[in-house]
Amino acid sequence: MMGLPTGWTLCEIGDVLEPVQKTGKHDEDRTIRYVDISSIDNRCNRISAPKQMRLADAPSRARQKICTGDVLFSTVRPYLRNIARVDPSLDGEIASTGFAVLRGSFGIDPRYLYYKTVSHDFVSALTGEQYGVSYPAVKEEQVKAQPLELPPTEEQRRIADCIESLFDEIDQGVESLRAARRGIEQYRQSLLKAAFEGRLTADWRLRNLDKTENGRSLFARIRKQREQSYQTALVNWRDAIDFWYSSGERGKKPPKPKKLREYPPELVDLQIALPQLPSSWIWSYLGWCSTGPEYGTSAKSSEHGDVPVIRMGNLQDGRIDWENLVYTSDRTEIERYLLNAGDVLFNRTNSPELVGKSAIYRGERRALFAGYLVRVNQIADIAFGPYVAYFLNSLVARKHGNAVKTDGVNQSNINGTKLQHYPFPFCAIAEQVEIIRILDDRLGAAERLKKEIDANLALADAFRQSVLKQAFSGKLVRQNPNDEPASILLERISAEKT
Numbered sequence: 001m002m003g004l005p006t007g008w009t010l011c012e013i014g015d016v017l018e019p020v021q022k023t024g025k026h027d028e029d030r031t032i033r034y035v036d037i038s039s040i041d042n043r044c045n046r047i048s049a050p051k052q053m054r055l056a057d058a059p060s061r062a063r064q065k066i067c068t069g070d071v072l073f074s075t076v077r078p079y080l081r082n083i084a085r086v087d088p089s090l091d092g093e094i095a096s097t098g099f100a101v102l103r104g105s106f107g108i109d110p111r112y113l114y115y116k117t118v119s120h121d122f123v124s125a126l127t128g129e130q131y132g133v134s135y136p137a138v139k140e141e142q143v144k145a146q147p148l149e150l151p152p153t154e155e156q157r158r159i160a161d162c163i164e165s166l167f168d169e170i171d172q173g174v175e176s177l178r179a180a181r182r183g184i185e186q187y188r189q190s191l192l193k194a195a196f197e198g199r200l201t202a203d204w205r206l207r208n209l210d211k212t213e214n215g216r217s218l219f220a221r222i223r224k225q226r227e228q229s230y231q232t233a234l235v236n237w238r239d240a241i242d243f244w245y246s247s248g249e250r251g252k253k254p255p256k257p258k259k260l261r262e263y264p265p266e267l268v269d270l271q272i273a274l275p276q277l278p279s280s281w282i283w284s285y286l287g288w289c290s291t292g293p294e295y296g297t298s299a300k301s302s303e304h305g306d307v308p309v310i311r312m313g314n315l316q317d318g319r320i321d322w323e324n325l326v327y328t329s330d331r332t333e334i335e336r337y338l339l340n341a342g343d344v345l346f347n348r349t350n351s352p353e354l355v356g357k358s359a360i361y362r363g364e365r366r367a368l369f370a371g372y373l374v375r376v377n378q379i380a381d382i383a384f385g386p387y388v389a390y391f392l393n394s395l396v397a398r399k400h401g402n403a404v405k406t407d408g409v410n411q412s413n414i415n416g417t418k419l420q421h422y423p424f425p426f427c428a429i430a431e432q433v434e435i436i437r438i439l440d441d442r443l444g445a446a447e448r449l450k451k452e453i454d455a456n457l458a459l460a461d462a463f464r465q466s467v468l469k470q471a472f473s474g475k476l477v478r479q480n481p482n483d484e485p486a487s488i489l490l491e492r493i494s495a496e497k498t
Contacts, residue, residue: 005474008151009486013116014144016108016493020101021065023094028056035066036096037074040082045118047072047084050093061096069110071102073117076137079127085114100143105493107153111160119468122146149472150490152483159471166467174460181453184446188317191442192394195435196425198278204434205278211430212280218426219265222288225381226260229291233257252332263287267423271403274396274423280431286424289383290376293416295348296369297337301326307334311370312347315359317447318393320345320367328368337368342385344376345369346392348414355412356401358392360385374416383424387432390439397422 004010033050036059041048055062066072068091074082076098086093095101104113116122125146130136151159194200205212213221240254263285267274274283301309305327314321328334339345341363347355349372358376361367369375378388391397400422405412427435470476 003473004149005151005479006481007155007479007483007485008149008474009490011148011150011490012144013102013113013146013148014141015490016105016113016148016150017144018103018105020070020103022063023055023065028054030055032058032062033090033093034058034062034096035072035086035090035093035099036061037076037082037098040072040074040084042081042083045081045083045085047086047090050090055094058094059096061098062094063097064095064099064101066093066095066101067091067103069104071110071114071117072099073102073143074098075100075140075143076135078123078130078138081118081123083114083117083123085110100140102143105496107489107493109153109156109160111164112151112156115160115163115468116148116472119472120465121469121472149474150486151474152480152486153489154483155477155479158477162477163467163471167464170460170464174457177453177457177460181450184450184453188443188446189395191439192390193275193396195439196391196394196396197275198281198425198427200438201431201434202278204431205280208430212428214280215282218280218282218428219284222284222382222426226288226379229379229381230257230260233291252335258292260291261287261420263420270400270423272396272399277425278427281425281427283423284426285420286376286388286422287420289378289388289424289426290420291379292377293346293419294375294377295416296371296373296375297328297333298371299328299330299333301328301370303327305329307338307366307368309368309370310339310345310361310373312350312354312357312372315345315347315357315373318389318443319359320361320364322364334368339363339367339369339375342380343369344378344385344389344392346374346376346414346419348372348374348416348419349411351410352402352405352407352412355405356392356398356414358389360389374419376419381429383426384429384432384436386436386440388424390436391424392422 031052032055033052035047035050039047039049039051066086068086068088070086072082072084072086072095074080076082102113102117104110126138126142129142130138191200198205234257237254237257244251244254265284267283267285277283297309303326306329308322308325308327310320311326313324339361341361343361344358345361346358349355350357361369376385376388378385401414404418404421405414467476
């Protein structure tokens, strides 16, 4: 109790809880609203999506009867903070045994209990006690064994009132920040839409008529440059073969370039409507600007190694996120899948809302790419990497991807063949350079603003935790010497339990 204010006492959470009734299947036709871990919105710590079903159809974990004010604390992966209070609309409903249901005894303000469970110190302590690797969890007894700084009942109420008032102010600011963040994403998509409809460079075309082409000559040039790219690859391969033989056939024999696949000049069987393009642009297949898709390494990676392996989680908003990396030291894999500056990576397998995102590798550091990603292998004389990456993250590309993806259990897939059949807006290289310049400039400014917003959101969360720290050290509100001491409250709760 050292350091606690006068009238407070230190106990365990379990010392101030009421038992929670379990339910059986005796009332099988009853319609319930079932609260499991997926029902919790852990961003705002609310029950947002309870499932309505017959009790007879409920899973075996649907056992705990919940009441208004109960605190639900997920014992599975506690660091995810799936914590919520039960509001009156769910009084008498059923929760999963994956929760520790914390129901305060008489004299315990349920809000005070709730704010304790969402504090960083409480969650961190339990995260340190979790067991299991693939399914880390804590036991309900561990949750109930956590220390609780217990003030008098009236002070609990004053503390909870003060926290609610301060959090309401923080929430208003946070919602404004999140609205601004959503506005940035809308701006981003609006800018990409204008870029790939030719509106972003309309003035540039008027000033640079000598650098544009009509659709027919543009397509003829694309075919010619594609064939030249293949012939250059053959020459390089023959040189590599000669060197391999002259070196005593050391190492792996260089593979011969695959013959480039032909595509129809005009798009067929599209499932979405495409916007009209300027006369100097054409819609055709993405495959015309590629030597063929290439899947990444399927070799196992680890937390340590010589070269990082880019995975689908590292593709963020058209760029490579260099956090949460895995590595490999396999020389053969490194040689085969090493990225080159300008490579475009496409996420072929992910959740339905994330499959199809892409990013440009700008040569930041040596890296490989993993098997759930596809390297587009675009031909730079036809389409620059940033131009391809920006388009694949545009709304029209995402709509097409949603129309052609193959859906599985919680995952969708867009293979390399489907990627090559994406509709793609071809234009002159000089105009692509201008589009990239404008997008880099404007989207770079938007990205800097988004980072500033994220920093302020982090500050808001830190302020919340600061409020909670003061609350549970007795520094948020004044003590009233006339309040009944918490030690007497604890004795009464213990006597009632006995």
